[in-house]
Structure formats: structure tokens, C-alpha cells
Amino acid sequence: MRIGIIGVGEIARAIVTGLLEGDGPPPEVLLSPRGAATAAELAARHGTVRVCGGNQEVADGCDVLIVAVRPQDRQALAGLAVAAGTVVVSLMAGVSLAELRRLLATDAPLVRAIPLPAVRERRSVTVTCPPHPVADALFDRLGGALPVDDEDAFNVFSALTSTLTTHYAYLATLSSWASGHGIAPDQAERYVRGLFADLGRSLSDETRSLERLAADHETPGGTNERIRTTWFSPANATALREALDALLTDLT
Ligand SMILES: NC(=O)c1ccc[n+]([C@@H]2O[C@H](COP(=O)([O-])OP(=O)(O)OC[C@H]3O[C@@H](n4cnc5c(N)ncnc54)[C@H](OP(=O)(O)O)[C@@H]3O)[C@@H](O)[C@H]2O)c1
Incomplete structure (x- = not known):
């Protein structure tokens, strides 16, 4: 399978690294020329990665086209010809499938995905929408797909x-x-990092719910309970929910 990427920045670098440093045969990857320093670095490091002369050359040469430009640069897609057999995977936050279809004016299958930087180490689950066997297999190689x-x-x-x-x-x-x-700042940082690195390990225990984990780490009437109930008060939790609701409205 040939993978093309338009927009070679941070998340593209993580995806290429994750794909090419994992097990299995390395896929061929075509990169757009913008983000030249990152593209050149990836091509120099991996024999199956090539930098193309333009975005159309990427689209013409791949089976899966990953769109990883910033949402404000979405006009990069206008006028691009994408064959109906190419699977397009857009990473652009807040750009709907309908808008993507309008921008690309293609009958190709369109998928949105939210990879996180940890795909670099193939240990992050990527949400995809709608499910598509090709896109989901790609993210399975990078830590797992969660299709919705x-x-x-x-x-x-x-x-x-x-x-x-x-x-x-x-x-x-x-x-x-x-x-x-x-x-001392270095001691404070070192201690806080250690405290929460351990929390990360607890989170990987999926036999306990998040509420159970919180309860298991808290002595009734103890100091953790005191900070949780005084600082993370119902008003604070409501403010967080409201900020998320407002963001969701904008994303929708
Ligand atoms: N970073 C993350 O963790 C993450 C996670 C999930 C989704 N995303 C999404 O992924 C996209 C990229 O994010 P990022 O953090 O990787 O951004 P980034 O580091 O700024 O990379 C974007 C790249 O797109 C290039 N670009 C701009 N206009 C272009 C054009 N017309 N044709 C081809 N390439 C063009 C930029 O090149 P220049 O440098 O030359 O401008 C840059 O290399 C965003 O839509 C974001 O919402 C990011």
C-alpha cells in the first residue's frame, strides 16, 4: 500500500516514524514538499519515503491520502484531483466530512481521524469516522483504531x-x-513527574473504572479528598463541562 501525506508537520512526522519503525514490511510513503525540513529528514532516514514535487503528485501516486495540513490551510485541497479508488483520511480538527467532500469534490471514501503524538511509538488509539477497513488497518499498526x-x-x-x-x-x-x-524547581518538577507517572501506570489497569481508581487512591477524610472537594468543587467541574460544551458546539 502506498501512503501519501499532504502537510508534513508534527503529526505527519509521528505517523511516518510509527509506521516505518514498527514491525512488518515498511510501506511506501509519498510526502508533499511543504514542511520541507521535516520531509527531507524523513526521506533521509527511511528508504521507502520520497518527497514529491507537489500535492497533486502525492494524490496521484498513493492508495491512502492523509491530509495533515492545519485547518486554516484547508484550501490546499481545493482543485486537487483525487481518484475514486483512493481512501482519504483527514486529520484536520473541526473540518466536517461534508466540508471535506465539498473541498475535494471527489467520490473517494472520506474518513476523519484523530491520531495523537504517541502514534510515534505505536501506543495510542486513534478514533476514526466513519469506519473504513483500510484506514482502520493503518491505525491498527499505530496502536489501534477506535472506529465510530x-x-x-x-x-x-x-x-x-x-x-x-x-x-x-x-x-x-x-x-x-x-x-x-x-x-528547588528541578526537585519540584522531578517529584511531580514521578507522582503522575505512577498515575499513568494505574490508568493502564482497565479492570478498575476511573471512579474506582479515584476512590482506591483516597483515604476517607484524608488529604486527597480535601483537595478534590475543595479545589475540584462542583462549580469547577461545571466550568470544565461548560468549556467542553462550548468547544463541542464549535467543532460541530
Ligand atoms: N499535532 C497533533 O498532535 C495533531 C493531532 C491530531 C490532529 N492534528 C491535525 O493535523 C493537522 C496538522 O497538525 P500539525 O500539528 O502536524 O501541524 P504543523 O506541524 O503546523 O504541520 C502542518 C504542515 O502543513 C504544511 N502545509 C501548509 N500549507 C500547505 C499546503 N498548501 N500544502 C501542503 N502542505 C502545507 C505546513 O508547511 P509549512 O511549515 O511550510 O507551512 C506544515 O508542514 C492539523 O489539522 C491538526 O488539527 C494534529
Whole structure:
């Protein structure tokens, strides 16, 4: 299978690395010329990766076309000819299947997907919509596909992925709070990283629900319960839900 990618930035780099450093025969990959430094680096590192002269050359030469430009650069697709037998996988956040169909004016199957940077190590599940055997097999190689039929459900997953950097900012705030109380910044960061790395391991235990995990880590009347109920109060939880609702409205 030949995979073409239009828009060679961070997520394209993660996908190519994940595909080519995994098991199995390496697929042939055609890259668009924009994002020249990343494209050249990937082609130099992997023998089956080639940089094309333009976006149309990518579309003409592949069986699966991954669109990985930023949503504001979607006009890159206008005028592109895509054969009906090519499977198009769009990664652009907030660009609906209907808009994609209008932009590309093709009868080709269209799929939306939300890969995360951890596809680089083939350990992240990618939501796809609608399910398609070719697209889902591609993401199975990168850690697993989670196909959904309904685009509204897909947008809910898309909103969830938008909470990642808030989580890092939360950890940075904890670390800076400790520094403000006289702990050396490197010690504070090291400790916070260790604290939450362990939480990551607990999350991989799928036999316990998230609510169960929270309860199992909390002594009734203890200090974890105190911070959860005083800081992550119902008002705080409502503010988070409202921010997600507003984002979902925009994504839909
Ligand atoms: N990063 C993530 O974790 C992630 C996860 C899921 C989905 N996505 C989606 O994936 C897309 C790319 O995200 P990213 O973070 O990889 O962005 P990025 O690093 O900014 O990469 C976008 C690339 O598209 C290139 N480009 C711009 N206009 C183009 C055109 N007309 N033809 C061909 N290439 C063009 C840019 O080239 P120049 O540098 O020359 O402008 C750049 O190399 C976005 O739509 C985003 O919503 C990203």
C-alpha cells in the first residue's frame, strides 16, 4: 500500500516514524514538499519515503491520502484531483466530512481521524469516522483504531483530545506552587513527574473504572479528598463541562 501525506508537520512526522519503525514490511510513503525540513529528514532516514514535487503528485501516486495540513490551510485541497479508488483520511480538527467532500469534490471514501503524538511509538488509539477497513488497518499498526459511525460522537472524542495541554499546565502549576514554598524547581518538577507517572501506570489497569481508581487512591477524610472537594468543587467541574460544551458546539 502506498501512503501519501499532504502537510508534513508534527503529526505527519509521528505517523511516518510509527509506521516505518514498527514491525512488518515498511510501506511506501509519498510526502508533499511543504514542511520541507521535516520531509527531507524523513526521506533521509527511511528508504521507502520520497518527497514529491507537489500535492497533486502525492494524490496521484498513493492508495491512502492523509491530509495533515492545519485547518486554516484547508484550501490546499481545493482543485486537487483525487481518484475514486483512493481512501482519504483527514486529520484536520473541526473540518466536517461534508466540508471535506465539498473541498475535494471527489467520490473517494472520506474518513476523519484523530491520531495523537504517541502514534510515534505505536501506543495510542486513534478514533476514526466513519469506519473504513483500510484506514482502520493503518491505525491498527499505530496502536489501534477506535472506529465510530456517528460524526457527532467523533466530535466528542475530538473535544476530549483538546484537554491534554491543560493537564500539563495543571502539573506545571503544582510544581511552581512547591517552588514558591522554597523547593528547588528541578526537585519540584522531578517529584511531580514521578507522582503522575505512577498515575499513568494505574490508568493502564482497565479492570478498575476511573471512579474506582479515584476512590482506591483516597483515604476517607484524608488529604486527597480535601483537595478534590475543595479545589475540584462542583462549580469547577461545571466550568470544565461548560468549556467542553462550548468547544463541542464549535467543532460541530
Ligand atoms: N499535532 C497533533 O498532535 C495533531 C493531532 C491530531 C490532529 N492534528 C491535525 O493535523 C493537522 C496538522 O497538525 P500539525 O500539528 O502536524 O501541524 P504543523 O506541524 O503546523 O504541520 C502542518 C504542515 O502543513 C504544511 N502545509 C501548509 N500549507 C500547505 C499546503 N498548501 N500544502 C501542503 N502542505 C502545507 C505546513 O508547511 P509549512 O511549515 O511550510 O507551512 C506544515 O508542514 C492539523 O489539522 C491538526 O488539527 C494534529
